[in-house]
Amino acid sequence: MTQQFSDTIAAIATPPGRGGVAIVRISGNQLDSLIYGLLRRTLLPRQALYIPFHAENGEAIDHGIAIHFPAPHSYTGDDVLELHCHGNPLLTHRLLQRAMELGARLAQPGEFTQRAFLNGKLDLVQAEAIADLINGTTELAIRSAQRSLEGNFSKHINSMAQSLIELRIQVEAKLDFSDEDIMVMDYESMEQRIDHILQTHNTLLEQARLGVILRDGYAIVLAGKPNSGKSSLLNCLSGKDSAIVTDIPGTTRDVLREPIQIDGMPLHVIDTAGLRQTDHPIESEGIRRAQIEMEKADRILIIIDANSPSSDNIDIELPANIPISRIYNKIDLTSLKPGLKKEGNITTLYISTKTGAGLTELREHLKQAAGFHAEGDDIFIARRRHLQALQNSIDYLHEAKGECNVHNDELLAECLRQAQEALGEITGKVTADDMLGHIFSMFCLGK
Template sequence: MIASNDLIAAIATAPGRGGVGVIRLSGQGLAGVVAGLVGRALQPRHAHFARFKAQDGAVIDEGLALYFPGPASFTGEDVLELQGHGGPVVLRMLLARCVELGARHAQPGEFTRRAFLNGKLDLAQAEAVADLIDAQSEAAARSALKSLDGAFSREINALTEQMITLRMLVEATIDFPEEDIDFLQAADARGKLAQIDEQLARVLATASQGRMLREGLHVVLIGQPNVGKSSLLNALAGTDVAIVTDIAGTTRDTVRELIQLDGVPLHVIDTAGLRETEDAVEKIGIARTWQALEKADLALLLLDSREGITAHDEAILQRLPAQLPVLRVFNKIDLTGEQSGAVDDYEVHVSAQTGAGLDTLRQRLLALAGWHGANEGVFIARERHLDAIRRAAGHVDSAAHAFNALELFAEELRLAQQALNEITGEFTSDDLLGVIFSRFCIGK
């Protein structure tokens, strides 16, 4: 794939007012823009104070101009950055002047896409740019920076190199059939394949942690009316985000709140109490509860500790998606005198009113979701990365079962390598690139 290098321009700073605003340009034809805006040549990689001028010579703004000649730039092309005042009107005027001088408006993610196509970043690193911008916690930001620095790509490239080595052994055996399987055995092909399988499992586990940091976990609070769902949400959030009353059916729609636990974004959804009702509005809220459960990572079934699990609660459990983990939370232990804490992996006793047992609840939430704790080895990852690693592991497993059928063995290894290459972009369709970069912000 070859990147188009026509001149593109965009506002690179966030929308709204700010002390400083940045216009970024990349591609061919910068000399005309520099001449029209600044009126003099720019020394590469030096900041120049300049007055940015309109066609009639009037000053639009003043600030700094920086020129980065390709290929030593972010995109690999000639890049110009204009740093002026951060007023939206001034920035729009300056951008319009750039377009007047021959640039066109950049598409979302087009700068980073050009960096990828020009070999400045691989696809996993390019995605990490957007993930760093969108990071919802310090842990997520650190992990995204590791991916941008190439930590994830190095893991994938190391696995790919091992597969290439093994494929070479297999192809050599196919080309020289008189050597047959003895050649592969002498080279310990089975051992090499087992090592690849182990490393794939390790990378998958690490990437799964990275996906949680990036996307967070969706937790849905369910239960009968008046068991304390809204009170629990408020206690976890540390603020009154949901209305709490003694009136059954107070919560009629889903209430969403973002909470951070151990650096993991937790999207907690308080829902309408699940019961039979004739109230039209409450019915809609209950329907939305079941819709939220279809997309949840974990369900918290809140129960009144004074009543235990009722027949109605059992009916709720029966309707839940089969693969959805469910944590039973017995609330209001301040009214029963029970001890707080975990009874087992799927049962916790708490008081949303006093806060007793909430720390244990937080720990169980993360554990049931599969979180093993942030560490320096975690890199940011996306669901498509996990899918590619799983497919590669499946092909490696198939190769192990086809060890004595060399052509099939070689084909499974090729497919495994191809799956991993999708992560870094060595084998990626243009359609997928379009989807990935369209989700970037304009100017990046």
């Protein structure tokens, strides 16, 4: 490792504030002198010892439990010392200061996990899963992060990468021995193998999309004309009075976000200003912000007043690339029945936020639209960068098929190499240093 990752680092590993117990974590090469300076004795490996922690003058800062994890059998792969003390911030900061007096420096966010990655203790997917396990907002998200941490996602990636390596060996061997006529390429078999790898890529991509929803949430934007019932629907879905509801058109003028869950699926429901042509500067700004949110949404729900036939004509242009569902609200004022209709790519639901009719069908529709299912052991946590890398690998494989059809071995080999490298970006086998810095900066201190 470079000097940056070979020195000794220290941080408070428990959340800020007071509690029963706090942990100060220290990691580096050869911690013997630091351990002796703090404890006035050596420690046996991986054995908890109740002992005083000493200041420079020999005074006891606190009494607690010390555990030494010698390299390489530790979280980071380096020597690790954990000090479990009473959870008073004054004590933890004194212990941290004492460690720095003995040669440690304050760790950067995520630096302990970054060292674990650099020392080969875990790959990049597993490192990210640690942060996702800490930040998970649903039980399903936590279980899925645990699966990624256990290596489920990485095993799929490594298996696909191995299949690409086997193809590359065959193609590059033909290139290396092209003058000796000892290699004969079966292009039909090669194309079939590429098709099989593409199938596994596409299956994993769909699973990863669900993992991204579990991590980031599914963004639903409520849009429509003023007084169509957007804010009332937000309140129904969230189960509380998140938005002000009145009969006055244009009550909602700013974007209002509310995180909710549907059977473990996290959603971000976004209420927006009513869409209409207006000269009012504040209302116009609200509509502009609504359009920005629609561009970023996973799905747009167009809320229509079922009792007002003209309310389904929206004067504002909607994003062409975002899926839309049409929601007819206020059916309690009409003879319409609650439920869902699907004609082609258009899904229409009939609901009443006043009576609750049709809301169960709406929740099921949102789950199906996201491809969400709460059962099964195939769900793992994922990130948007994983989706992009998988899609890049798929694109290179399609290019490889094209080169296979025209028997262009050199470009075929290059496409297969790029597909493999795209997979390597997911696990960290091929990763730029600046991306690593960004990923680990998202961690908390002491992890």
